[in-house]
Amino acid sequence: MCNLDNKNMFCYQCQETAKGTGCEIIGVCGKTATTANLQDLLVWTAKLVGNYNSQLKKATNGLESTDLINRYIINSLFITITNANFDDEAIVEEIKKGFILRNNLKNRLLELNVTLDEKFENLELLNYEFSTLEDLERVSKSVGILRTENEDIRSLRELLTYGLKGMAAYAEHAMNLGKMDSEIFNFIEEALLATSDDSLSGDELTSLVLKTGEFGVKAMALLDGANTSKYGNPEISKVNLGVGTNPGILITGHDLKDLEDLLEQSKDSGVDIYTHSEMLPGHYYPAFKKYSHFVGNYGNAWWKQVEEFETFNGPILFTTNCIVPPKKTSTYNDRVFTANATGYPGWKKVKIDNNGKKDFSDIIEMAKKCKAPQEIETGEIIGGFAHNQVIALADKIVDAVKSGSIKNFVVMAGCDGRSSSRNYYTDFAKELPMDSVILTAGCAKYKYNKLNLGDINGIPRVLDAGQCNDSYSLAVIALTLKDAFGLEDINDLPITYNIAWYEQKAVIVLLALLHLGVKNIHIGPTLPGFLSPNVAKVLVENFGLAGITTVEEDLNKFGLK
Numbered sequence: 001m002c003n004l005d006n007k008n009m010f011c012y013q014c015q016e017t018a019k020g021t022g023c024e025i026i027g028v029c030g031k032t033a034t035t036a037n038l039q040d041l042l043v044w045t046a047k048l049v050g051n052y053n054s055q056l057k058k059a060t061n062g063l064e065s066t067d068l069i070n071r072y073i074i075n076s077l078f079i080t081i082t083n084a085n086f087d088d089e090a091i092v093e094e095i096k097k098g099f100i101l102r103n104n105l106k107n108r109l110l111e112l113n114v115t116l117d118e119k120f121e122n123l124e125l126l127n128y129e130f131s132t133l134e135d136l137e138r139v140s141k142s143v144g145i146l147r148t149e150n151e152d153i154r155s156l157r158e159l160l161t162y163g164l165k166g167m168a169a170y171a172e173h174a175m176n177l178g179k180m181d182s183e184i185f186n187f188i189e190e191a192l193l194a195t196s197d198d199s200l201s202g203d204e205l206t207s208l209v210l211k212t213g214e215f216g217v218k219a220m221a222l223l224d225g226a227n228t229s230k231y232g233n234p235e236i237s238k239v240n241l242g243v244g245t246n247p248g249i250l251i252t253g254h255d256l257k258d259l260e261d262l263l264e265q266s267k268d269s270g271v272d273i274y275t276h277s278e279m280l281p282g283h284y285y286p287a288f289k290k291y292s293h294f295v296g297n298y299g300n301a302w303w304k305q306v307e308e309f310e311t312f313n314g315p316i317l318f319t320t321n322c323i324v325p326p327k328k329t330s331t332y333n334d335r336v337f338t339a340n341a342t343g344y345p346g347w348k349k350v351k352i353d354n355n356g357k358k359d360f361s362d363i364i365e366m367a368k369k370c371k372a373p374q375e376i377e378t379g380e381i382i383g384g385f386a387h388n389q390v391i392a393l394a395d396k397i398v399d400a401v402k403s404g405s406i407k408n409f410v411v412m413a414g415c416d417g418r419s420s421s422r423n424y425y426t427d428f429a430k431e432l433p434m435d436s437v438i439l440t441a442g443c444a445k446y447k448y449n450k451l452n453l454g455d456i457n458g459i460p461r462v463l464d465a466g467q468c469n470d471s472y473s474l475a476v477i478a479l480t481l482k483d484a485f486g487l488e489d490i491n492d493l494p495i496t497y498n499i500a501w502y503e504q505k506a507v508i509v510l511l512a513l514l515h516l517g518v519k520n521i522h523i524g525p526t527l528p529g530f531l532s533p534n535v536a537k538v539l540v541e542n543f544g545l546a547g548i549t550t551v552e553e554d555l556n557k558f559g560l561k
């Protein structure tokens with residue numbers, strides 16, 4: 001079995017990977033080699049748990065399937081998403097937890113006199129003592145990405161794994177709102193195990209990658225249903241960018257259940273709540289508008305947090321990624337709290353009460369003693385254009401297209417990131433002809449959502465559907481427009497896809513779009529380092545997947561100039 005040989009670590013799961021090929025010494029994201037290796041081991045442990053869990057489900061016709069195990073598997077994947085968790089101790093705890101679950105499941109199978117399936121015996125190389133971090137790291141070095149020697153099989157296995165990580169994140173948010181789908185859990189388990197199945201051919205893995213897109217759509221639809229049934233359909237909303245005079249709590253990440261609980265627990269406390277980065281769309285949901293202390297959005301996308309957390313002055317609550325490691329000189333470390341899959345060494349973990357509910361009282365008490373946020377911008381932005389709202393405007397949009405006022409839609413969803421090559425997206429948005437409308441979701445929007453790009457007959461030129469998972473809304477909108485125009489094929493619509501990717505949620509969004517039949521998607525600023533030339537070729541030939549060039553060249557290529 002191949003291992004890291006003379007490398008400290010190997011990770012190429014995100015767009016910022018070193019030299020576009022892989023982080024081998026330390027992560028560009030700030031992940032140490034130890035953290036990276038432990039994360040690989042956690043994914044492996046989730047497979048071990050999945051192996052016995054799938055056998056138990058089979059033996060008991062699903063009767064002994066538990067939410068505890070499902071949550072363990074999806075949360076383990078979520079922990080390893082880029083910028084979610086840098087806390088080695090927390091990751092080790094999860095690995096240990098997984099071993100206990102694996103032992104319990106195995107014992108239960110033996111109790112039931114089930115003959116154990118030896119297909120995934122190769123996962124059992126982890127027969128070691130949990131004594132030291134060094135022991136764990138030693139073992140972890142043989143379970144990572146480079147264990148697969150064939151570069152195409154490795155590429156497909158990793159593409160599959162990253163799609164599953166993104167799907168797991170969305171499934172976890174839905175689960176937090178009480179919505180679960182055993183089909184999704186079963187698929188995640190099956191596909192995760194397939195990444196360690198040496199009998200699968202490249203073609204079989206490719207079909208599984210495409211099937212991941214199908215389940216990605218299901219997971220996003222499940223989360224959309226969970227969010228909208230609980231909090232109402234997003235509606236056109238103006239969000240304040242300025243600050244008030246009360247102290248504030250800044251909530252970041254994607255988990256709307258945490259937003260709800262924080263708003264509820266902090267009402268009447270004299271503390272205001274501000275969203276940050278991917279939590280901005282919280283303002284679009286009717287259920288949260290009743291909270292008068294829910295005052296606005298502070299700052300930009302995740303990568304600007306080191307400066308913005310400094311000036312915010314109050315506590316910060318991470319509900320999911322993206323965490324940027326603070327600088328040595330950062331003074332906000334004692335003000336940061338993490339929840340769910342997130343963690344950072346030295347930052348506080350949110351307390352969970354005896355009923356399993358998050359207790360934000362420490363954060364609220366801390367906020368009361370803090371200064372009000374320092375103003376870094378003023379004005380407001382508009383959003384809330386998820387499927388229900390856009391469909392309500394469909395007649396107006398169809399008329400605008402028929403009259404020629406709107407000539408094109410450009411889907412510019414995805415992620416933002418710190419590399420200067422991403423200024424392409426700001427320039428692209430600025431250079432688009434005035435009869436083009438941007439459809440967006442995810443933190444990619446921060447590259448152009450404050451540019452005041454105007455409107456077309458009252459329809460804003462940037463329609464923000466919400467978080468990255470709300471890319472589902474963009475697909476629903478496209479399918480609705482296809483029907484409204486009486487078209488056969490979604491690709492006949494005047495829609496161009498120019499998507500910015502960064503982490504693994506963007507991978508599931510991409511696979512979901514491919515499953516829906518969308519062709520000629522452009523992704524940037526660079527193509528994923530984990531696509532081997534042959535795997536990239538399959539995606540190019542079958543789906544027209546392409547990268548980006550310059551704004552000028554791409555506008556011409558897309559027929560937008």
Ligand code: SF4
Nearest residue numbers: 011014017023027029
């Ligand atoms: Fe490198 Fe990205 Fe992996 Fe971090 S998540 S180690 S930046 S490839």
Ligand code: SF3
Nearest residue numbers: 322415442443468502
């Ligand atoms: Fe952003 Fe991390 Fe991807 Fe949810 S918060 S889109 S990068």
